[in-house]
Amino acid sequence: MPKAAKQDTGAQAAPSKKTSPKKAVGKAALKSPQKKAAGKKAAPKKTSALPALKELRTAPSRETGADVLDRLFDVVTSRRGADPALSHSARLLARGRRKIAQKFGEEAVECLIEAVAGNARELIGESADVLYHLVVMWVDVGIRPDDVWAELARREGTSGVAEKAARPHDPLA
Numbered sequence: 001m002p003k004a005a006k007q008d009t010g011a012q013a014a015p016s017k018k019t020s021p022k023k024a025v026g027k028a029a030l031k032s033p034q035k036k037a038a039g040k041k042a043a044p045k046k047t048s049a050l051p052a053l054k055e056l057r058t059a060p061s062r063e064t065g066a067d068v069l070d071r072l073f074d075v076v077t078s079r080r081g082a083d084p085a086l087s088h089s090a091r092l093l094a095r096g097r098r099k100i101a102q103k104f105g106e107e108a109v110e111c112l113i114e115a116v117a118g119n120a121r122e123l124i125g126e127s128a129d130v131l132y133h134l135v136v137m138w139v140d141v142g143i144r145p146d147d148v149w150a151e152l153a154r155r156e157g158t159s160g161v162a163e164k165a166a167r168p169h170d171p172l173a
């Protein structure tokens with residue numbers, strides 16, 4: 001999708017030279033709870049006016065997450081054979097797999113450009129473009145969102161580092 005000139009939204013603060021917040025967050029996240037607790041007195045329980053994260057996550061929503069992609073998949077599927085003049089999805093599907101893949105690739109490149117530039121707001125829009133074109137690709141190839149959700153669920157709890165280490169060794173690699 002052709003885009004107007006974009007500016008950094010400043011949505012992400014520049015990291016300080018002294019301490020890298022990313023490194024600090026990463027280190028804290030990797031520390032085991034046991035290590036963190038070792039040698040420290042139990043801190044008083046903090047109370048917060050904010051709703052618990054757990055409540056937010058379990059709140060029913062038809063507007064976010066996989067539900068949106070499920071609905072988008074149904075709409076795009078329904079556009080098969082529709083008038084390309086009225087539906088962009090119909091037009092893309094009529095143009096064929098290579099064109100769909102090309103468009104997906106273009107959107108992915110636009111996405112990574114915004115990511116590298118640190119343009120958070122633009123990255124959101126480009127991410128939506130990537131997901132839309134990914135869904136069109138699923139429809140064209142004949143896989144369903146549930147297939148992908150199942151694969152993601154299967155991977156849950158398996159560290160990428162551990163998975164890579166467990167791969168059979170290829171002496172030619």
Ligand SMILES: N=c1c2ncn([C@@H]3O[C@H](COP(=O)(O)OP(=O)(O)OP(=O)(O)O)[C@@H](O)[C@H]3O)c2ncn1[C@@H]1O[C@H](COP(=O)(O)O)[C@@H](O)[C@H]1O
Pocket residue numbers: 001002072075076079086087088089090103128129132
């Ligand atoms: N999420 C999207 C979505 N994201 C991007 N686009 C369209 O993708 C197009 C990208 O434009 P480009 O110029 O990059 O691509 P192009 O028109 O193929 O041009 P070329 O590069 O091939 O020359 C624009 O027309 C955007 O509007 C989308 N079109 C549709 N959807 C969703 O799909 C649903 C069904 O849309 P239709 O199939 O159009 O009814 C909509 O209700 C939306 O929910």
